[in-house]
Amino acid sequence: MITNVLVIGSGISGLTYAIKVAEKNPELGIVMISKNNLLESNTRYAQGGIAVVSNFKNDSFEKHISDTQIAGAGKCNEAVVRFVVEEGHDRVQELIEWGTHFDTNKNTLHLTKEGGHSEKRIIHNKDRTGLEIQQTLIKKIKTFTNITLLENHTLVDLITDHHTGSDYKRCYGAYVISNTQQEIIKISAQITILSTGGAGQLFSHTTNPKNATGDGLGAAYRAKVKIEGLPFVQFHPTALFPKIKDNTFLISEAASWRRCATYNKKRKAIHA
Ligand SMILES: Cc1cc2nc3c(=O)[nH]c(=O)nc-3n(C[C@H](O)[C@H](O)[C@H](O)COP(=O)(O)OP(=O)(O)OC[C@H]3O[C@@H](n4cnc5c(N)ncnc54)[C@H](O)[C@@H]3O)c2cc1C
Known part of the structure; x- marks a missing residue:
């Protein structure tokens, strides 16, 4: 061929x-x-979704770049991080034009927050x-x-x-x-x-x-x-560990992050 x-x-x-x-x-x-x-x-x-700057009122490319470098312990290639962060917004628009549906809140994309991000910037279609x-x-x-x-x-x-x-x-x-x-x-x-x-x-x-x-x-x-x-x-630190091999699946970080937050609050209250 x-x-x-x-x-x-x-x-x-x-x-x-x-x-x-x-x-x-x-x-x-x-x-x-x-x-x-x-x-x-x-x-x-x-x-979970795609991390992308879309609310330019609260968020910026510079904040996303800085969050990424902190999460990557400074080891990320600066040029690659900048390229991906700055391209992200337009590439997501392209996915939308091609027919991808992301969840919205009124007329704007619904944003969630995940570990390592200082702003809400995760766009998603449910889970x-x-x-x-x-x-x-x-x-x-x-x-x-x-x-x-x-x-x-x-x-x-x-x-x-x-x-x-x-x-x-x-x-x-x-x-x-x-x-x-x-x-x-x-x-x-x-x-x-x-x-x-x-x-x-x-x-x-x-x-x-x-x-x-x-x-x-x-x-x-x-x-x-x-x-x-x-x-x-x-x-993924939050996967199900099954007895039967090959049955591992992800438990969304978003779910476990909330559970951790609740657990930490309870723990603080007990020790106060
Ligand atoms: C459970 C899970 C949850 C995730 N959640 C997120 C998330 O919320 N947000 C996020 O940004 N990322 C997430 N990721 C990571 C994300 O899915 C990947 O980074 C991304 O999909 C990689 O895309 P890709 O096109 O490079 O590879 P893939 O999507 O893996 O595609 C690889 C392709 O190559 C083919 N292939 C492989 N070897 C050969 C071969 N020898 N010959 C022919 N074809 C071959 C496969 O069949 C497949 O079609 C998640 C990943 C997993 C597994």
Whole structure:
């Protein structure tokens, strides 16, 4: 199979990238592969919402940047933090234009507060924000005739020339397994995008879905792609710890934050 652009992964990052490229370049052929069905991803399980500055009366980009640096113990890359915070507002507007529904209070977005934030700035769709976004993006991507969607296709390895010794390294596409046909397909592409999510399944208990095994990162590593920040693993401190493996699920931080606040109040009252 030959295409202009190969997108590996159908979470929020892969879907958004493919939609944008397809909109701007209707003449390009785009192939998107996904390990399971299009929906199964970390994105669909995201609950609490998106941290974004939208109430510019009380909040500001500078406050959000400062909160992020404090929460990240000063280790976050300032340029990346600034870029994400400043882009956030417009990207959320884009999601809304594409059909995503976020909860509102009269005519403004309903904002909640989560740990580490000095202002209310979490926009959400009840407690199923990721599912709402994922479903909207899937609906949108299916409207493009220049995007071919291959579900149940797993990346095996990137095709690169890193082992030839040349200084100029290129990626030519990827080898992919068709999970249903049990055959290897070669997809040649001018541009290959890896958006394969995280690696939560490396841990014995995780809130990540079964397909979050980090094999995208593995393929990048084997192809000598520069990888940064691997020691930084996000974990949910508030997951159910079940007796049966694979049944871990997130208890929203928002819920536990309230319970902690109530508990702390009671404790203070007892010790007063
Ligand atoms: C329970 C839970 C709650 C969360 N809550 C929040 C929240 O409230 N707010 C927030 O901002 N973030 C939250 N997150 C984090 C957020 O969901 C992720 O950061 C985000 O969804 C990552 O998007 P992504 O597109 O990078 O990856 P993903 O959504 O994980 O998508 C990865 C895609 O790659 C595919 N893939 C993986 N390997 C291969 C392979 N070898 N071949 C082919 N395809 C492959 C998968 O099938 C999937 O389609 C939460 C995460 C979880 C698990």
